[in-house]
Structure formats: structure tokens, C-alpha cells
Amino acid sequence: QVQLVESGGGLVQPGGSLKLSCAASGSIFTFRVMGWYRQALGKQRELVASITSGGTTNYADSVRGRFTISRDNAKNSVYLQINSLRPEDTAVYYCAAQKGVFSMYDVRSSTYGSWGQGTQVTVSS
Numbered sequence: 001q002v003q004l005v006e007s008g009g010g011l012v013q014p015g016g017s018l019k020l021s022c023a024a025s026g027s028i029f030t031f032r033v034m035g036w037y038r039q040a041l042g043k044q045r046e047l048v049a050s051i052t053s054g055g056t057t058n059y060a061d062s063v064r065g066r067f068t069i070s071r072d073n074a075k076n077s078v079y080l081q082i083n084s085l086r087p088e089d090t091a092v093y094y095c096a097a098q099k100g101v102f103s104m105y106d107v108r109s110s111t112y113g114s115w116g117q118g119t120q121v122t123v124s125s
Contacts, residue, residue: 002026003026004096005025011122011124014123021077033098036049036094038094040092048063058105068083082121087123089121093119093120096112098113099113
């Protein structure tokens with residue numbers, strides 16, 4: 001099972017930007033879909049973006065146009081560029097690798113088999 005490590009979180013003012021990174025201990029090429037989830041305090045974990053090995057992307061409505069997911073299979077890394085941050089974006093952000101047989105549009109966290117430890121993003125003035 002691949003180990004995933006997120007980085008890049010922090011405290012940012014509303015309207016600011018961050019770039020989150022997810023480094024894998026092994027090849028991510030074998031994972032057709034990689035995703036970023038977030039979990040705010042007291043709320044359920046939600047899928048914010050996913051990307052296939054071929055580069056097809058999908059976003060939650062709440063982040064579309066502000067977040068951009070990308071992956072570099074050669075570097076075994078996945079990224080999440082987050083712009084125009086809002087206080088409601090405050091959450092722990094997790095990188096995850098989906099199990100092979102599910103659709104990238106399947107938002108269920110149970111379809112993802114490998115998770116990072118998360119990185120905190122706090123949006124506050």
C-alpha cells in the first residue's frame with residue numbers, strides 16, 4: 001500500500017492562495033484516480049477534486065473554478081492549487097488514492113484505499 005504525505009497547508013487570509021502537495025512513497029501511476037478530500041470540524045469528509053492518470057479532472061461544485069488538481073506521475077505527486085480562499089474552505093485536506101474499480105465521480109471515501117495524514121488549511125483574517 002502506498003504511503004501518502006501531504007504538505008503546503010497553513011493560515012491564509014480570505015482571497016489568498018495555497019498549493020498543497022501530496023508525495024507518494026511509491027508509484028502513483030498504478031492508481032487510476034487520485035483525489036483530494038477535506039474535512040471541516042464537525043463535518044463529514046468531502047471529495048473536492050479528483051484526477052485520472054490521463055489527466056481528466058472532476059471538482060465539487062463548491063470549489064470549481066477556484067481549485068485545480070494536477071498530478072505528476074513521474075514525480076509520484078499530486079497537487080491541489082487553491083485560489084480565492086474563503087473561510088468556509090477551512091478544513092484538513094487529505095490526499096487519497098482510489099481503489100481500482102470505482103469511477104472518479106464516486107465521492108464515497110470508502111472507494112479510496114490509501115490516505116495521507118492530512119494538512120490543515122485555515123482561512124481567516
